[in-house]
Amino acid sequence: HFNRNLKTPIPKLQVVLLGSRGVGKTCVGNTILGCKEHDGKRTVHSEVRHGSVDQTEVTVVDSPGWWKGFPAEDTPQAVKDEMQRSMFLCPPGPHVFLLVIDADTSFNAKHLDAVTSHVELLG
Template sequence: MHKFLRTFLLCQSSKAVETTVVITNVTLNDSILVILIGSRWAGKSSSGNTILRKESFECGRTRTAQSEVRHGLVDGRKLTVIDAPGWSSSLSLAEIPEGDKQRFKLNVSKCPPGPSAFLLVIPIDSAFSVEQKTSVKEHMKLLGERVWRYTMVLFTCGDYLGEKTIEQHIESEGQALKWLIEKCLNRYHVFNNKDESNLSQVTKLLQKIEEMVCYNGGSYYKVEEHIFQVIKEKQKEVAERAEERRKKNHNCAIPGNDPPHNFL
C-alpha cells in the first residue's frame, strides 16, 4: 500500500483547470477493481484484454450476455476487471426490460468492497450522438448521481485519430461528447487495442485510476443499502415471473392439458 500526492485535472464551470490536491491520509491498496460499461460493440472486452495484457475475454464473435469477471497482475497491482453487458443505444430506459436494469445495477456487487472505477467505453471511430448521450445519461442514472465521481471515459479505436489529438477530437465532436467529458470531471484515456506492444497505455490508465481513487478519498463506489435491497427484491420478482411463465408453458406442452373444445 502507498500514499499519493498528485496534480488533478478537474472540471469547474465547464472549464478545465489544474488544481493541486494534497492528500496526506489516503492509503491506496495494491488492488484495483474496474467495471467496463458502455454500449454494445464499443470495445469493452478488447479493452479488458488490453488492461490485463492477456486474452481473458472473448471478443468479436458474440456480444457479452452477462457480466464476466477476470483477474490479473499488472505493474505490481492486483487487477479485477468486470466486463458488463453492453446496452442498446437505440432503446430508451422505459423500453429496457426490468431484469436487464437490475442486472446492470447489481454489477457493482460482483466483487466486494466495490469498484475503484467505472470505465465508460466510447469508440472513436463513430460519432457520439445526442441519442447516445441520452442512453448514457439514463443508464448512469440507475447507479445514482454519485457514480460520476468514479467514472472515466475510455476511448477505443485510438488508431482512428491519425494525426489528431484526443483533445481535438473531443472539440470537433460537439456538445454531446463535451457534456460527457465534463460529467466525468475531465477524466479520459485513449486505448489502441490493436497495438498490443504499447504497454505504457495501460500503465498510464492505472495511474489515472489511482488519481481518481485519491480524489475520492480512497473510497470505493457502493450502492446504498436500501437501494440494494430494492434491487434484490425486484430481481426476485422478475425471476418469479419468469418461473411462472416457464411452468405455464411446460403445462401447456403436456398432452392432455389442452383446454376443452366446444363442439356444436
Template sequence: CIRKTIPKLQIILLGSRSVGKTSVGNTILGIMEQEDGRRTAQSVARHGFVGKTEITLVDTPGWWKSLRAFDTLEAIKEEVMRSMFLCPPGPHVFLLVIDADASFKAKHLDAVTTHMELLGEGVWRHTVVVFTRGDWLGPNTIEQYIEGEGEAIQSLVEQCGNRYHVIDNKKADETQITELLEKITWTVAGNGWSHFFPDEKIFLTIEEKTRRVEEGARLRQSQVKAKRKSLRGTVQSSSINVTSK
C-alpha cells in the same frame, strides 16, 4: 505526479453494445484474444495482475446505443447494477467505453447518462471515458476528435471531469495501458483512494434485484432436479413393468 500505487484495483467496464468493452478488458489484463462476436449476457468478473497491482475487472452487458435506460430490458439493467456485487466492497473506477469510429449525438449521450445513473449520480466522479478503435483516428489526436465530434461528446467528457483515454486494440503497446492505469490511479486518488458506493436507496434496489436473480436461479435448478428425478422414476417404473411381463 502521483507516485502511490494501488495494490488491489477494482474496475467495472460499462458501455453500449459492440463498442469493444471485452477487448479493453483483455488489453488491460494482457490477454491476447480477439472478441469472438458473442454478446456479454451477464456481468462477469475476471482477475489478473498488471505489474504488482492485482486487478479485478467486471465486464457488463451492453445497452442499445440509442435507447434510454427506460427502454432497455430489465435483465440488462439488473446485470449492470449487479456488477458492483462482483467486486466487493465496490469498484474504484468505472471505465465508460465509447467507440471512436462512430458518431456520438445527443440521443447517444441521453442513453449513456440514463444507464450510468442507474448506479447513482455519484458515478461520474469515479468514471474515465475510454475511446476504442483509436486506429480509426488516423493522424488526428483524440482531442481533435472530441472537438470535431461536437457538443454531445464534449458534454460527456466534461461530465467525467475531462478524464479520458484512447486505446488502439489492434496495437500490442504496453504504453497505452500504463498511461490508462496512471489516469485511473489519478482518478482514485481524487476520490480519496476510496471505493464507489451507491446511495442507500439504489443500493437497496440493487440488493433486492440481486436477491431475486439468485432466487430465480435456485428455483430453476430445483425444477430441473425435480424433472430429472421424475424422469428416472418413470424409466425405472417402465423397466419393472417390462420385467414382470
C-alpha cells in the same frame, strides 16, 4: 525531499466496464488485463476477471451493453439488472466505472442521453 520518479504501486484496482452493445468493452478489459483471447460472443451476464498489472491486483467486471442511442427505459430489465449486479461483483465496490464508447462513429446528444439514463441506474 520529494522524489518525483518514485512511484508507489496501487495494491488493488477494481474496474466496471459500461457501454452500449458492440463498442468493445470485452476488448478493453482484455487490454487492461494483458489478455489476447476473445471468443467474439456478446456479453449477456456480468463477468468478473482477475489479473495482475505490474504490482497491482486488477479486477475487471464486464457488463452487458444496452442498445446504442436508446435510453434505459427501452433496455430489457435483464440487462439493467446485470448492470446493477456488476457493482457487487467486486466487493466492497468498484474504484472506477469505465465508460467505453466507439471512437469511429459520432457521439451525439441522443447517445449522451442514453449513457446518462443508464449510468443513473447505478445510483
